[in-house]
Amino acid sequence: MRSREQEEAAGIYDREVDGVRSPQLIKSRYLDIRWTHEEQLPAHLLAGFQVVVYEGGDPNNTDSYLLEPRKFGPSERRWVAPLKLTLQTEVQCAVQALYTNGSQSSWRVLGG
Secondary structure (H helix, E strand, O other), X not given: OOHXXXXXXXXXXXXXXXXXXXXXXXXXXXXXXXXXOOOOOOHHHEEEEEEEEEOOOOOOOHHHEOOOOEEEOOOOOEEEEEEOOOOOOOOEEEEEEEEOOOOEOOOEEEXX
16 A cells, blocks of 8 residues: 555544444544654664654653554664544654663653
């Protein structure tokens, strides 16, 4: 399926009001996440990144994650994340650098 077709594809959500179920058509949403990175440790120690999409104001609160955290290699800086939301929701994204010595950077909330 081509990218444009995926954007146009829709999902079906069963909505229940007063005991009556009615299917509601919802469009798929795609979140284009891009990030940069400033090295805190030597570049050869960078193992990759971890990116999360969440609600609220704390990227450490795993209960607010809308998608499972996604890990990327050290050269990747973009993720097109599919979101199927039934209601209008305000989300945030955060990125964390992962290092080969086991340390992690603090979460950096992405804007834009």
